[in-house]
Amino acid sequence: MGAARNWQVIGGKESVVRFEIQKQFLAAAVALVAIGLCAPSISAAPSDEKQRKETAAGSEIDPFADLAELPAPQATPEQASRSWRETLLTENFGFRKEVMSQFDMNERGKTASRQSVGFEALKKFSTATATLASFDFQGRLVRRDGFNPVQNDMEGQGRPGWAFEYHNAYLDLYNVLNPLLSDEQRGDTVGRFNLRAGRFYVPFGLNLQTDTHGTVLQLSNDRNFGFERDWYTGFWGAISPDVNYDVYYLAGSGYDLKFKGQSGLGAIRLSLANKYSYEYGLEGGLSILGGERLSPDAITRRRILAVNIGNENRVETKRVGLDGRYRQAVPTGLLTVTSELSGGRDLSSNLFTQLYQAEYLHASRQWGVSTQYRRFQQEGLGADASIIGEISWYFRNDIGNSNLHWIKLNVERQVEQMQGPHSTIATMQYYFYQ
Amino acid sequence: MKSLVMCLMVAVLALPQYAFAAIGCTLSNPAEDLKYLYPEMTTYKEDLNEFPRLKNGAELFSALRERLGSDLDPIYETFETPYTVYSVFKGESKIGVVHGVNVPGKGGVIQVFLSMDPQTAAIRRFFFQRLESPAARQLRSKEFLNQFEGLTLGDFYKHDYYITVDPGAKADKVAAITPPSFDPSGRPDYEASLRGIRKNLILIDFFVYGKKFEPYFERAKQAAEKAKARKE
Secondary structure, three states: OHHHHHHHHHHHHHHHHHHHHHHHHHHHHHHHHHHHHHOHHHHHOOOOHHHHHHHHHHHHOOOOHHHOOOOOOOOOOOEOOOOHHHHHHHOOEEEEEEEEEEEEEEOOOOEEEEEEEEEEEEEEEEOOOOEEEEEEEEEEEEEEEOOOOOHHHHHHHHOOEEEEEEEEEEEEEOOOOHHHOOHHHHHHHOOOOEEEEEEEEOOOHHHHHOOOOOOOOOOOHHHHHOOOEEEEEEEEEEOOOOEEEEEEEEOOOOOOOOOOOOOEEEEEEEEEOHHHHHHHOEEEEEEEEEEEEEOOOOOHHHHHHHHHHOOOOEEEEEEEEEEEEEEEEEOOEEEEEEEEEEEEEEOOEEEEEEEEEEEEEEOOOOEEEEEEEEEEEEOOOEEEEEEEEEEEEEEEEOOOOOOEEEEEEEEEEEEEOOOOOOOEEEEEEEEEEO | OHHHHHHHHHHHHHOOHHHEOOOOOOOOOHHHHHHHHOOOOOEEEEEEEEHHHEOOHHHHHHHHHHHHOOOOOOOOOOOOOEEEEEEEEEOOEEEEEEEEEEEEEOOEEEEEEEEEOOOOOOEEEEEEEEEOOOOHHHHOOHHHHHHHOOOOHHHHHHHHHHHHHOOOOOOOOOOOOOOOOOOHHHHHHHHHHHHHHHHHHHHHHHHOOOOOOHHHHHHHHHHHHHHHHHHO
């Protein structure tokens, strides 16, 4: 800019000035080439000479050298002071609220409604060096008007009107053998011996890994056993880096904890460790369950089978199940396929359960579609089978299931029924959980 | 009865908002995962941190945004989001710190976990718990993950300084990280992963290390301000 200004102002002495300017340009060009050759990093720096010098020096001198000896850290953020009650309800305490509104109708125009408000509370208990236990409770206040056998409300027939329902109610004690072990032994057994007592998903199939509390689509346990949660106690943990285990004694009574002469159920499940889910999108397991349970209400076969043994409450039960789920990212989203297969006996009657499910979730996590085929076949009684299609619109869809908000339309077509006509049931569900 | 039920419903919904935790990021099987990270461990402890329950929580939350250098996601990075810090012990000695965060990626949420040296706050291991991405295989490669070993939040703040004052400086360890080769569609998830690491380090610095790396942040900030002033 300086050269241009001189050119305009000086006018008649053009040639002399031009020569001077050419000399200046030549010198500047040489200097720039030299700088360019010697210090390439400077080329990207600002043109200001002083800054160039600073910058060149910065490449060689650590500008953070004086911070190498870091000042002592400030205290970690203080928790607001609170009473013991506040501590109990705030420290390592999670609380979620839930709202569900569901309307369904069959092809004959029979309508039903379920409205509920619920919550889930999770509290963890710790010492200075270990988390020892956690407690989870999940419940709902429900209002039902009418009933259609929608997958996620098979118990609803027995609870018209207002009801308070509990769902999860269990205590986990972690590393229960620690008080008996040396430090070295504790290290060897960490995560291996955890105790659970209370009410939770039946440890059969994928339900332990899958929270179906809010969804319309369910896995196969409810149809297989007449309940998808039961009261139980036993151990869970990791056998090896590849395999997890669950070993429980179940009351076999379903919703309420009752002992009416049934011996209860023993259940073992071996499943793939979580790393298979994270690294390969794969979950799966082998489940074995056997013993005696109280037969649930509203299952047609109960009456027929009960006649066989003369006691309408107890059903001798044996099951072996194999399950798997594979999740694969596709260019526009996520594809998941799931299958649960199980066979066994109720009394002397053989049965076979199948469930196949495919889900697609768009990459935005704002919408998804699912389809499921499920079939429960029992020797001498025929089969119940359905094909289900579902479309979901998500306002929020957290992968950890801790922040959910959606609307779903679910249509189930019953293609086989042990008893009664085949129905088509359409369900509209609104769900909020945060 | 009806009115009692209605009152209870209203009471549940009317509970203070701060009590309702939003999305957290926890290890699905802490014992198994922590044992894998620290084979010598004997016990571990989980601590839930939530901005609303911290003194000056609102101030810290806005500080997170400033240090992250980008807007916070309204779903995955809210003020109420809980953060679980795992402290790993061998006997009475603390031998590790593990923390995970959610960041939105192209194919869904990305869960970025770091295991840290409890003394130096340097990354010991970086891993994805969940990653649904077209570039998942490349991002999970050991060659890529291992590059973060030994980095601290200080290195990320230094990077801010160098890109302002001295781009290409050899001391810029973050700039030296080589991205894996992936299809262009995987780029957003690569960038989201780097953002997740940075966010994770900032939060651990807040929750565990008492803002130990603040002097680095301040210096980088001053450098950026000077550079901006020069341009003006």
